[in-house]
Amino acid sequence: MTVLQNVGNWLSERLEWEELIAPLKKKTVPRHRLSYWYFLGGITLFLFIIQVLTGILLLLYYRPGASEAFESVQYIMTQVQFGWLIRSIHSWSANLMIFTAFAHMFSVLFLKAYRKPRELTWVTGVVLLVLVMGFGFSGYLLPWNTLAFFATKVGTDIAGQVPVIGHPIMVFLRGGEEVTGATLTRFFGFHVAVLPGLVFLLLVIHLLFVQRQGMSVPPRVEKEWEENPAARRELKFFPNFALRELMAWYVGLGVLGALAALFPWNLGVKADLFASAPAGIKPEWYFLFMFQALKLIPSKIWFMDGEVVGILTCALVGLLWMLLPFFESDRKARSQHWITGISVFALIFVVTMSVYGYVAK
Amino acid sequence: MAMLQSKSHASAFPRCLLATSLLLLAASLSHAQTKNSCLDCHSALPAQLGVTQEQFSHDVHEQKGLTCVSCHGGDPSSDDPAQAMSRKAGWKGPIERRQIPQLCGSCHSNPDFMRRYNPGLRTDQLAQYHTSVHGKRLAAGDSKVAVCTDCHGVHDLRAPNDPQSTVYATNVAKTCSHCHSDAHTMAGYKIPTDQYAKYTTSVHSQALMVRGDLSAPTCTTCHGNHGAAPPGVASVPQVCSTCHVFQAQMYEKSSHKAAFDSAKLPGCVVCHENHAIAHPTDAKLGTGPGAVCMQCHTPGDRCDQAREQILSQSTQLDTAIKAADQELALAEASGMEVSEARLGQNEARDALTKARVAVHSFQVKEVSANVQAGLKTANKDLAAGQQAMVERNHRRIGLGLSLLAIAIVLPGLWLYIGKIEK
Numbered sequence: 001m002t003v004l005q006n007v008g009n010w011l012s013e014r015l016e017w018e019e020l021i022a023p024l025k026k027k028t029v030p031r032h033r034l035s036y037w038y039f040l041g042g043i044t045l046f047l048f049i050i051q052v053l054t055g056i057l058l059l060l061y062y063r064p065g066a067s068e069a070f071e072s073v074q075y076i077m078t079q080v081q082f083g084w085l086i087r088s089i090h091s092w093s094a095n096l097m098i099f100t101a102f103a104h105m106f107s108v109l110f111l112k113a114y115r116k117p118r119e120l121t122w123v124t125g126v127v128l129l130v131l132v133m134g135f136g137f138s139g140y141l142l143p144w145n146t147l148a149f150f151a152t153k154v155g156t157d158i159a160g161q162v163p164v165i166g167h168p169i170m171v172f173l174r175g176g177e178e179v180t181g182a183t184l185t186r187f188f189g190f191h192v193a194v195l196p197g198l199v200f201l202l203l204v205i206h207l208l209f210v211q212r213q214g215m216s217v218p219p220r221v222e223k224e225w226e227e228n229p230a231a232r233r234e235l236k237f238f239p240n241f242a243l244r245e246l247m248a249w250y251v252g253l254g255v256l257g258a259l260a261a262l263f264p265w266n267l268g269v270k271a272d273l274f275a276s277a278p279a280g281i282k283p284e285w286y287f288l289f290m291f292q293a294l295k296l297i298p299s300k301i302w303f304m305d306g307e308v309v310g311i312l313t314c315a316l317v318g319l320l321w322m323l324l325p326f327f328e329s330d331r332k333a334r335s336q337h338w339i340t341g342i343s344v345f346a347l348i349f350v351v352t353m354s355v356y357g358y359v360a361k
Numbered sequence: 362m363a364m365l366q367s368k369s370h371a372s373a374f375p376r377c378l379l380a381t382s383l384l385l386l387a388a389s390l391s392h393a394q395t396k397n398s399c400l401d402c403h404s405a406l407p408a409q410l411g412v413t414q415e416q417f418s419h420d421v422h423e424q425k426g427l428t429c430v431s432c433h434g435g436d437p438s439s440d441d442p443a444q445a446m447s448r449k450a451g452w453k454g455p456i457e458r459r460q461i462p463q464l465c466g467s468c469h470s471n472p473d474f475m476r477r478y479n480p481g482l483r484t485d486q487l488a489q490y491h492t493s494v495h496g497k498r499l500a501a502g503d504s505k506v507a508v509c510t511d512c513h514g515v516h517d518l519r520a521p522n523d524p525q526s527t528v529y530a531t532n533v534a535k536t537c538s539h540c541h542s543d544a545h546t547m548a549g550y551k552i553p554t555d556q557y558a559k560y561t562t563s564v565h566s567q568a569l570m571v572r573g574d575l576s577a578p579t580c581t582t583c584h585g586n587h588g589a590a591p592p593g594v595a596s597v598p599q600v601c602s603t604c605h606v607f608q609a610q611m612y613e614k615s616s617h618k619a620a621f622d623s624a625k626l627p628g629c630v631v632c633h634e635n636h637a638i639a640h641p642t643d644a645k646l647g648t649g650p651g652a653v654c655m656q657c658h659t660p661g662d663r664c665d666q667a668r669e670q671i672l673s674q675s676t677q678l679d680t681a682i683k684a685a686d687q688e689l690a691l692a693e694a695s696g697m698e699v700s701e702a703r704l705g706q707n708e709a710r711d712a713l714t715k716a717r718v719a720v721h722s723f724q725v726k727e728v729s730a731n732v733q734a735g736l737k738t739a740n741k742d743l744a745a746g747q748q749a750m751v752e753r754n755h756r757r758i759g760l761g762l763s764l765l766a767i768a769i770v771l772p773g774l775w776l777y778i779g780k781i782e783k
Contacts, residue, residue, distance in 0.1 A: 077698040084698065085756075243778050247771055254767040261760035264696035 027214070027237035032221045035235075037111055039248045040104040041210070046249045047097035048203070050256065051135075054090040055192065062142070064188035066181030069144035070270040077267055088260035096256065098136055098286045101129050102350075109324075109343040113216035119325040121209040124202050126322040131199050133286060138191040140284055144184055145268030150277045151284070152187070153179045158294070161307050162315075180273065280361055289350045290314055292357030321346075397437045398445050399429040416517045419525075425478050432456070432464060459499055461508040462490050489588035496588075505546065512536055512586075528586070531569060533579040534560055556580075559637035567640075578604065598628035605629075611722035643679065646672040646720065670725045674732040678713050681739040682706065688746030695753045702745035709739040 012018060029038065061080055063072040076083035105125060108114055114122035141152045156179065160170030175182030217225070225232040235241050283291050297310040320327075324339060404413045417423050422431065430437055435452035439445040446452045456464060466487030468474050475484050486509075490496040495506040510518075512528055519526035527536045538557035540546045547554050560566050560580070568577035583592060583600050592600045598618075602609030612618055612628065621628055627635075632645065632653045644651040646668055648660075658664045685706060692699045712735025719727040 074698065074700065078701070240778065240782060243774055247774050250767050250771055250774070254764050257760055257763050261756045262696070264698070266696070267698055267700065269700075 021238075023211070024238050025236075027211070028234040029215050029237050029241045030217045030221075031233040031235045032217070034111060034218055034221065037107040038215055038241075039245060040100055040107055042245045043248055043252050044097055044100040044104050045203075045207075046252055047093050047100060047256075048199075050089065050093045051097060052196070054086050054093065057086045058090055059192065064142070064185050066144060066184055066271075066273075069142060069184055070267075073143045074267060077264075084264055085260055088264045089256055091265035092259045092263075093256055094136060094139060095285075096252070098132055101132050102286070105129060106343065106347055108216075110340070111216065111218045112340075113218075114325040115216070115328065116325070118209070118213055118216060121206060121213065122325050123322055124206040124209065128199065128202050128206060130318070131195055131202065135191065135195050135199070136284060136286060138187040138195065141184060141187045142191060143267060144271050146271050146275065146278060147268055147281065149179060149271035149273070150281045152183065153277075154281065154291075155283060155287070156183075158307075158311060161305070161311050163308060163312075166311075178273075282357060285354060285358070288357035289353035292353045292360065293349075295357075295360075397428060398440050399433070399435065399437050401440070402442060412516045419517045419519055421518055421520045421523075431468075458504045458508055461510055462487055462496070462499070465509045466490075486587040489585070493585070493587060493589045494591075507540060507589075511540070528581075530575045530579055531573075533581050534566070537580045556636045559634075563636060563638045564640045565638060594625055594627045595622075597630055601629045607718050608721040611719065611727070615721065615723045617723060641717070643672060643675050643717075646675070664723075667723065667725050671720055671723075671728045674725075674729055675713070675716055675720070678709070678716060678732045678735045678739065681736055681743070682709050682713060685709070685739045685743040685746060688743055688750070692746045692749035692753065695750070697749040697753055699745060699749050702742040702749075705738050705742045705745075709735045709742065711735075712738065 029035070058076065061072055061076050061083065063069060073087065076087050078084075080086075108122065108125065137152075137155060141148045156170050156173050159173060160166045162169065171177060173183070173186070174180070175186045282288060294307060294310040294314075297306040299306045301309045324342075328339065400412065400414050400417065403411055405411070412429075428437065429435070430451075433453055433456070434450070436445050436447070436450035439450070444450065448454075469482075470484050470487045472484045475482055490509075491500070495508070498506040499508065514527050519529075521528045523529060524531070526532065534557055541552075542554050542557045544554050561570070565578045568574045569579055581589065582603075584590060598609055598612060608629075618628075620626075621631060633639075633641065642651070645653050648655055654668045655665070658668070685702070689699050689702055689706065693703075712731050716728050716731035716735065719731055722728075
């Protein structure tokens with residue numbers, strides 16, 4: 001018996017983990033031609049773990065405050081051993097995480113994995129995506145550079161347009177009427193305390209749902225398996241699926257490392273509160289589709305302000321999007337068709353608006 | 362009660378009549394005050410005598426409440442031209458060109474009067490005009506020379522800070538050129554007519570017209586406006602020194618000052634010209650095209666040796682700055698953080714500017730002090746750029762090794778999965 005086994009037995013006697021991991025040993029994952037889409041959620045989780053680890057390391061040197069934030073990030077990038085790597089991985093990983101979260105959401109839609117009984121998994125997933133975008137928005141300001149400063153100004157301005165509650169929300173987000181050092185401190189608090197707490201809670205719930213309900217099988221594959229039960233194939237979650245997931249994580253790690261080494265995240269120029277906004281300022285790519293859509297709305301729609309209509313429409317669409325699984329009627333085939341139609345439209349809309357926003361002046 | 366009511370109605374009637382009469386009187390008075398028969402007729406007249414309400418509404422005098430009468434006299438309340446333009450009504454008749462400065466000066470040289478409208482405006486324009494070449498020639502009977510209205514316009518005369526004013530900073534050169542670039546008008550004065558063409562090629566024009574820098578000089582900055590005259594040979598350095606302070610201070614202490622003065626040479630203009638002042642480059646210190654030193658100095662003499670050293674040092678710093686810029690740009694393109702070195706480059710560039718300013722002392726040691734300071738910074742920045750590139754290469758080697766490790770692990774995992782699933 002090896003030392004490792006001895007330690008394992010010793011711990012098992014005290015923690016009784018055999019019982020804890022028993023469900024994992026029994027757990028299986030459906031195996032079919034679309035199984036690779038299952039990896040997206042795991043990759044998003046992997047990138048989140050990277051975010052937490054690199055974020056903790058950055059916290060050792062980062063100093064929130066208008067007079068120190070930029071300099072501290074500059075110090076991390078130039079003086080701290082491997083500081084450039086940690087910061088670049090943190091920034092790249094954040095962007096990749098939002099991308100994989102979006103991809104995961106659309107894969108769930110197209111594979112129809114949101115269906116009963118997984119409605120709440122979908123709801124927690126959509127809320128998680130919103131929170132992850134909140135991570136992006138709050139984290140973008142932390143280096144306190146010119147682009148971040150004006151992007152935050154524009155972003156919080158948009159929030160301020162909401163009737164009645166808009167202005168109080170804007171003041172709450174900014175810590176005052178304007179974007180200042182108080183906003184930075186506040187965003188730092190959201191980024192390292194509030195959002196991680198909420199995301200952790202929802203992530204646990206989301207994963208518990210996934211574990212309890214297992215992986216969804218696409219309707220077409222399900223039908224094939226019903227017609228031919230011999231074709232049904234499954235994979236043990238541990239170690240078979242976990243090892244495959246590990247391979248995906250390794251690939252993700254390689255991509256992250258390559259991006260960080262070949263394209264270190266730019267620091268930009270320190271924010272100047274009295275400077276005029278750079279021409280053609282745009283938000284980060286994941287907000288671009290909403291930004292561009294708002295820009296295309298006429299300034300006046302009937303008697304209402306166009307921007308207000310746009311913001312309220314965005315909020316309403318977001319809410320309906322979160323509740324999408326609940327709109328499925330009992331006549332499944334019919335509702336699935338229109339939900340798939342909406343999903344295709346949403347994907348085309350997001351991609352087109354993002355590209356248009358990127359190329360538009 | 363009924364009695365009271367009827368009495369009240371009876372007394373209200375005369376009061377009502379009185380009020381109506383007063384209103385009509387006030388209306389007719391008001392009509393008499395605002396009526397301007399001058400514009401009624403002149404707006405319909407052809408160009409030379411025509412003035413429209415639209416034109417006059419832009420005029421700063423109209424905006425301050427002055428009317429045609431203020432300059433021309435007459436009675437604008439009368440629709441009869443004979444009455445409106447009668448000597449009896451104070452009409453001054455057609456105003457001759459030679460009378461214009463005096464007419465404008467009757468208000469603009471009166472501090473008490475001007476205080477009511479624009480207390481900040483100077484009141485010495487007429488006095489200055491009398492000292493100008495224009496004013497002197499006018500006094501001598503030459504009515505072709507510029508008078509107030511030639512530069513400021515008439516009837517739609519705008520304030521000088523109005524961008525559409527003919528004397529707004531960016532419009533001054535064009536306004537002067539109306540006469541000074543016209544060979545026909547200038548015939549007989551024996552002065553060139555290419556000043557405007559030359560000025561538009563100058564560094565000053567570029568700054569003012571292209572970059573919109575309103576502090577950049579135009580004709581009036583060097584020649585004066587109301588007292589316009591060519592700066593004399595002796596006053597050229599003083600004129601230039603109003604902006605180029607350090608260059609002038611160095612020139613004043615230099616050996617060139619005494620030499621130019623004794624040869625009656627116009628200081629700065631000798632090397633830089635007057636209207637076509639080009640952006641100065643190190644080529645001016647060389648021996649090729651655009652060089653100026655060797656126009657007076659003999660090759661191989663003491664001054665030529667000093668020139669050679671100054672040029673060589675200035676070029677050395679310029680080259681060092683460019684080399685550092687190139688290296689830093691390469692590092693930045695590779696995503697390396699070199700903003701501190703970039704900031705340092707500004708210091709090096711400042712040192713080069715100071716060295717070029719110090720050229721006006723014509724002393725090697727003055728230039729050398731600035732060049733050495735700049736070289737120190739530029740070399741440090743170059744080293745920072747090179748270090749960043751070394752670091753970039755280390756990162757790429759590290760990345761290569763990491764990817765190799767991942768590339769080895771992935772097939773291993775794949776094989777292991779295959780083994781446990783067999």
